[in-house]
Each structure stands twice: as C-alpha cells, then as structure tokens.
Amino acid sequence: MWARTLGCLLLSVTLSGMAQAREYRYSDAHLHYVDFFQESAGMDELLKAMDAARIDQSMISGVAVAKKWHEDEPKRPRYYAGDDAAAYWYSATDIYVAAALQQLPEQQRQRFHPFLTGFNPVDKNAATHIERMLELFPGLWQGIGEVFTRHDDLTALTSGDTPRANNEALGLIYQLAARHDMPVLIHSNITSKRERNPLYLEEIEQPLREHPDTRFIWAHAGTSMEIHRHQTQLDFLLPTLTRMLERYSNLYIDLSWSVLEPYLLDDKGVPRPEWVALVERFPERFMLGSDVVGRFASLGEQLHGFDRFLDALPEAVAHKVAKDNFLAVLPRSR
Template identity: 85%
Template sequence: MFAKGLGWVLLMGLTLQNVQAREYHYSDAHLHYVDFFQESEGMDALLKAMDEARIDQSMISGIPVAKKWHEDEPKRPRYYAGDDADAYWYSATDIYVAAALQKLTPAQRQRFHPFLTGFNPVDKNAVAHIERMLELHPGLWQGIGEVFTRHDDLTALTSGDTPRANNEAMTRIYHLAAEQDLPVLIHSNITSKRERNPLYLAEIEEPLRNHPHTRFIWAHAGTSMEIHRHQTQLDFLLPTLSRMLQDYPNLYIDLSWSVLQPYLLDDKGKPREQWLRLVERFPERFMLGSDVVGKFGSLGEQMHGFDVFLDALPEDVGRKVARDNFLAVLPRPRE
C-alpha cells in the first residue's frame, strides 16, 4: 500500500513538472519590416504574428539595400541572390519604417524599437544622414542597423566599394552612436565561404577595441547560412566568441537562426554543452532574433526554435536570453 501511494505521489510530481513547463515571452532583437524589394506584409500581419508567438517587444528596421530588376531579366527575382543583378543602397527604407510606426496606437508603438539602417556604410556622409533622421523623428530611433558589411554574395552584388566594419565612414557612426547612446547591430561575416580561419575577424574586433563606449550587437555571431553550406561548422567560432566576450564588455551576440544549427543544437536537435556553458558564463550578452524580412508567417517558428536550448539553461538565464537582454541594451530613458 505504501509503495502504491509513493508511486502516486511521484506520478503527480512529474505531472506537475510538465504543467509548469516554461512558457517564454520574447523580444525579437533582429526583424526587418521590409524585404529586399522594400515591400512588407504590413503592421497588421506583424502584430498578429507577434501576439501568436508571445513576442512582447521587437527591434524593427528596414533593409539598407534594394534589389534591382535588371532590364535583361524577364522574371522578377524573389530574393537578392535570385540573379546577378545589382543591389543598391536605399535610404527611403527608414521612411517606410517610421511611417508604419506612426500609424499605430501609442500602446502598439511601445512594442517596437526602431533602428536606422538606410545609409551607405562606405560613405563618410552617412553620419550626416543619421543625424538628419534623428532630428526629423526626435525620440523615435533606438539603435543603428542592421548595418550590412561583409555579407556573403550580397557584398559582391551591391554597387560600390566593399563595406567593412572598420572603415572610416563606420568609425564616424560609432562615435555618434556612443554620443546618442544607440546600440549598433552589425552584420560582419567572420570569414568567407572557403577560408577555414577567421579571415575577417579584425574588421569587427578593431571597432570593438577602439570604441569601448559603443554597444555592438554582432548579427548571427559572424556566421551565415551561406558559410554553413560550404563549411558546415566553423571550429574556431566558439573559442573566438569566448575570448571576445571576455575582452570586450561592449559586445553582444544576436543568436538569430543561422546560429541555432549547427552551433547551439547538434544533429539530433539537442543543446550542445559547450554553448550552454558559454551562455551561462555571459548570461546578459546573448539575445534572440528572427531575422524575418517583410513576411511574418514564420515568426513564431523562428523564435520558438530556440526553446529547447533555452530550456537547458538555468531558468533565469533562459528568460534573459529570450526577452530581457535585448531590452537592456537599448538606450536608457531620457528625462
């Protein structure tokens, strides 16, 4: 009788644990309101997708380039890599984001944290454009980015010089970001598709070292799906991130979709122990991003895909990564 009663107690305990399984609320640290043709499903679709996915807050930005439909192409491309036509820097993307936000109710608008992205990062005039946009919409912009520097084939397709995270134009922007207390979300690939070493690491590490008062969010931790197609995994990524997070307290990591696999999860979908330990070691320096572009149907899938990794972390750390860390990196409220 005692054994039967003990078994019932254990069963009830397991049932209670299942009932109390973690349910996360999220902040999306990396979302593009428009796609590479500057088109969007609109705010109604975005808000609906956020509500369904329990995304309370979201970074929102445009796309800094537009894909050209070339005269010689009979069919419009569906993505920037759809054909060999150029992409070009497109400043009006910030206007689209600002206009969409201005149509929202005050309560809806408070869920969004707009970042400026419509500038050419190799143009030393870019900082003047950012200053004008800050004056045109006072109090609206809460960050800069996603800045496209080293970005797979998009770099070769984009008209003009190759953008680098450590060029003089970006140096001016980092100074402004520090003055205005704005974080900078930057896409800077750590290597190329074929080099099995951190070929471009100096391009992101130099700004981190030279601008200690600027908060940097490194998109995808320097990785990309295109790199993964050619190299599967970068063996040097984990030790490199560990060193950089130790050396640079102004570095934050955006764990958007291209980091989930093959890094955070193994081939069987189980969390990798070394990555769990890294996040536990720096519990306030990682955040989640969907990186959706103009279409929002996959928003929940992208964010909930991290749940198995979050569940393997201590609960307080999991909730920080899911929601709180992105909000903490935003500008401090001004009097």
C-alpha cells in the same frame, strides 16, 4: 487496485512535469519590416504574429539595400540571390518604417524599437544623414542597423565599394552612436565561404577596441547560412567568441537562426554543453532574433526554435536571453 495506484502515480508525474515546463516571453532583437524589394506584409500581420508567438517587444528596421529587377531578367527575383542583378543602397527604407510606426496607437508603438539602416556604410556623409533622420523623427530611433558589411553574395552584388566594419565612414557612425547612447547591430561575417580561419575577424575586432563606449550587437555571431553550406561548422567560432566576450564588454551576440544550428543544437536537436556554458558565463550578452524580412508567418517558429536551448540554461538566464538582454542594450533614456 495496483493498476489504479500506478495510473495515479503516472498522472502525478506527468502533471508535475507540466507544472515545471517553462513558458517564455520574448523580445525579437533582429527584425526587418520590409524585404529586399522594400515590401512588407504590413503591421497588422506583424502584430498578429507577435501576439501569437508571445513576443512582447521587437527591434524593427528596414533593409539597407534594394534588389534591382534588371531589364534583362524575364522574371522578378524572389530574393537578393535570385539572379545576378545588383542591389543598391536605399535610404527610403527608414521612412517606410517610421510611417508604419506612426500609424499605430501609442500602446502598440511602444512595443517597437526602431533602428536606422538606410545609409551607405562606405560614405562618410552617412553620419550626417543619420543626424538629419534623428532630427526629422525626434525620439523615434533607438539604434543603428542592421549595418551590412561582409554579407555573403550580397557583398558582391551591391553596387559600389565593399563595406568593412572597420572603415572610416562607419567609425564616424560608431562615434555618433556613442553620443546618442544607441546600440549598433552589425552584420560582419567572420570569414568567407571557403577559408577555414577567421579571415575577417579584425574588421569587427578593431571597432570594438577603438569604440569602447559603443555597444555592438554582432549579427549571427559572424556566421551565415551560406558559410555553413560550404563549411558546416567553424571550429574556431566558440573559442573566438569566448576570447572576445572576455576582452570586450561592449560586445553583444545576436543568436538569430544561423547560430541555432549547427552551433547551439547538435544534429539531434540536443543543446551543446559548451555553448550552454558560454551563455551561462556571460548571461547578459546574448539575445534572440528572428531575422525575418517583410513576412512574419515564421516569427513563432524562429523564436520558439530556441526553446530547447533556453531550457538547458538556468531559468533566470533563459529569461534574460529570451527577452531582457535586448531591452537592456537600448538607450538608457528608454
């Protein structure tokens, strides 16, 4: 009798825990339809992966550069860092995204929020090019980016001048984004691989000050896996983000994969209380991104990897971070 009672009690506790388990639905705030060779697994594979992972909505963009297969290389590289051949700015990437979306039924097309990325960010003609793309595909584009500026070894490999988030050409684009009520997703590393200080912080902070009507989504919060390989953690990242979120109401943070570890979770996979507190303090300023490039099998793994961190947040905040915050930064007309 005692054993039966204990068994029932344990079952009751188990069922209670299951009933309290959260199931999230997601918006992906950072997804590339093609890779660095402008190739894609295709829209069918993307939709299957989204459905399997409970991703209802997704940002979608191309990749702003194409990796060259140099004639001196006997094997085609698999990634931009696969060899020393250059990458170059590639405007047709936006056409590939537009064509893929236009082939979808309307119900499926409404799940995607395309961002323009096929322009050279050090060319002052880029803003005019973006205006032409907005006219060519009226009502399609909802944001700009991912804009590549400071981006690990890709910066050195890309032909032409080094882009900075605060250069004059991008200033024109930020003005355009404000006029069209479009957010800008920008990749701007906060530092280099070896400097243990926020070496490039001013490059992202100046646009935040000078363009208060433009909504900026900072990709990976200025971090990267390449920086982590050399420095493990940036001790100044949390206080810097805290100060910037306090000061700039137009700053939003994309928590895609290089922020998850070693920042949001410790080496045992436990959410870090100081990061939980930061997201709680600014519950509408953080969003999740997969940052997949052209292949979509890992979509679920990327976004569900945040579940332990989301579970540490108040439930209402967790659902905002998982889904609602990205949708809230899109043009109000949407």
